[in-house]
Amino acid sequence: MNELGNDIIICNDVHKWFGEFHVLQGITTTVKEGEVVVIIGPSGSGKSTWIRTLNRLEEHQKGQIIVDGTELNNDLRNIQEIRREVGMVFQQFNLFPHLTVLQNVTLAPIHVRRWSREKAEEIGMQQLERVKIPEQAYKYPGQLSGGQQQRVAIARALAMQPKIMLFDEPTSALDPEMIKEVLDAMQELAESGMTIMAVTHEMGFARGVANRVIFFDQGNIVEEKPPNEFFDNPEEERTKLFLSQILH
Amino acid sequence: MATTSPIIKQEAAIPFWRDVRVLGVIGQIIFTILVVIGLTWFIRNFLINAENQGLQTSFSFLNTTAAFDIAEGIEYEATDTFGRALWVGVINTIRVSFIGIILTTILAVVAGIARLSTNWLINKIATVYIEIVRNIPLLVQLFFIYFAVILKLPPVKDSVQPFGLPLFLNQRGFALPGLTATAGFPIWLAFIVLAIILVMTLWTIQSRQEERTGEPVNKIGSAVVAFIVIVAIGWFVTTAFTSNQAIMVATSRNIKDFDDFEKIYLLRVDTDALKDLGVELATLDTLKFPDNIAAYKDELTAKLGTGEVSAEESENIEAQLDILGDAQITICSVEDTVSEINAASQLRRLNIPVKVSNEKSMRKTGAAYAAGDCDLLAGTQAQLAAERAILEAPDTHELVDVSVPPLIVNTPAPAGFNIQGGTKLSPEFAALLIGLVLYTSAFSAEIVRAGILAVSKGQTEAARALGLNESQRLQLIVLPQALRVIIPPMTSQYLNLTKNSSLAVAIAFPDLVAVGSTVQNQSGFAVQVIIIFMAVYLTLSLSMSAFLNWYNKKVALVER
């Protein structure tokens, strides 16, 4: 396991409503630098909504979120600053189909970090090598398999050299034979000391890589523990029920 | 029989009337035959009827004299042929369509994005514009814009000047600043191309050097400097060496270039008359420079405008303005030529008031100069040499070569009861252009909006998550993808605009159809004219679609 550093994500009584619907109901937790947190929970419980509040793709209405020492509020500068330091990988990849793989990867470094094209391409190629697809650099996303696309998405987020990576069910849209290549890339990332928050139902990954597993239900954290304890000794009834359903 | 493989048997035994490939070919052959029979029948019928009624089927009428006037367009006189008249119409159609398409594209993108705006006011303005314009027939809008808006503008001397820009709107049309290319322009263009090639070479060399030494070089800085230097050198070289322009002046005036007109102008300011009107000596002393005179005129006009002057005083000011207004330099030149624009703009730059008396031909212009109407005759060196040769006393006049930059900014300026210079749009052209652009943009804005909405939400989220700001997101992610959805329906809007320009006939703008109708009436060759209409519109439409299809292929996504 990695050495853990200071608190890098702090959530303090975070609430959010979609109209009448109370989707996040007072989440309080902290994540330390270098920590790998896996979030599991039933569909519709608000997992995606929660991790999307961490880079302001969703706005929270009450409570406090501090990422890398900056509070997320309506200040545009804070939002931009945090988005630079937080990479995100989506279930549907969301690659830019009109750009080549390398252009996808270098776009934000060039336009947001304002690096020179040379520097951005150099770092972009490093990241593509890291996820083991440098040979695809000049193809378009539409020409790649799902697993390759998701690895490009990871490289694209990494090219910004973020401090935190968020994953929202990165393997759920993949054919079974492609899941492993994506999980391998995530594992390599975790071992390199990156702070990771991942919503995933890959229990092997949770057991083998995570420092902590969070069980999330009905808009709040029900239970959070190191993976061994979590899987072997769940305390809450809801956790037990959920684990029995997904582990058969 | 029962033992043979069913698959092989089927393959071998399709009768031709069930084979889709054969049926496809047969279908196409039958269709082609029907089309050919139909067309032959139509053409035969037409030829027989034409012969019976004594109609001529040749196009030779195009070479006979038209004997009617056309209000605007490329050079044309009533003594030109029907063919030339139709060509004027074609060019007018292309001109209004081309400018219309460019403006439509801009307005449609703006209005389409505005409709998606979360800003309530912007959103509502765009919605109201689109809903109103979309639901009123174009012809009604054209009538409204022409009769109720443009023809109701003030007369020329009270032109509306929005925001004080050099832009004049009046009932005789619009005058806007324009750029005029002179004889040297193509050479300057060559310098620009040269500059681009050099900058690219320099860039490559510096990139290699950067890679070799590992030290960053300011490539953008050197590229910009190199480009500007070469283009500027090109500008001066072109100005100095490629000019074919000259002015003719009386030798006694002793003119070497435009600056020398200053003395003549200042002599014309009647200071004695001003002194009689009670202007102080100190003020008179300052009126020794064109700039000061212009400032003094502005001062007087402003004083009049305040309305705080007594009747007596205002009479005095008006008298002074009259005296000052009499002092000017007059130019004789052919209307709307480089020579005219150059001479007028050179003198205006020196703050010397100019009066241009222009005619349509060099012959008439030369005659006006010979009659002593103007201080100078502007034209090309060759034209002026010819004119000088036919003067009564050529020796008392001389040619002065003047240099002209490759591009002249041609700003309109009020001159007495008229507006001089600038690009002029006739009321008919302006009404047609505005009507077509407003109408087509309303539909196109919806296409743009649909195109933007077609880009999935995930794209926006990914862009935001990477830290791109909203304008980068729009420019780099959304618009390039929306474009491929937008182009095909937009192509048909562009074609609609081109075809709708034939409504010009309703407000008497001489487009192809308007001119063609006159040709038809005068010559009686109705069928030929209609064939020409069809050929022209088809050619325009097909070339436009071909171009846009090519472009669409280029921006299409690469799929697996």
Ligand SMILES: Nc1ncnc2c1ncn2[C@@H]1O[C@H](COP(=O)(O)OP(=O)(O)O)[C@@H](O)[C@H]1O
């Ligand atoms: N933009 C939205 N507007 C309204 N309701 C939403 C929106 N996004 C998500 N929801 C609702 O919020 C709940 C939580 O959604 P989500 O965070 O996607 O859950 P999970 O990722 O755990 O499956 C769901 O019931 C969903 O229908």
Ligand SMILES: [Mg+2]
């Ligand atoms: Mg989800």
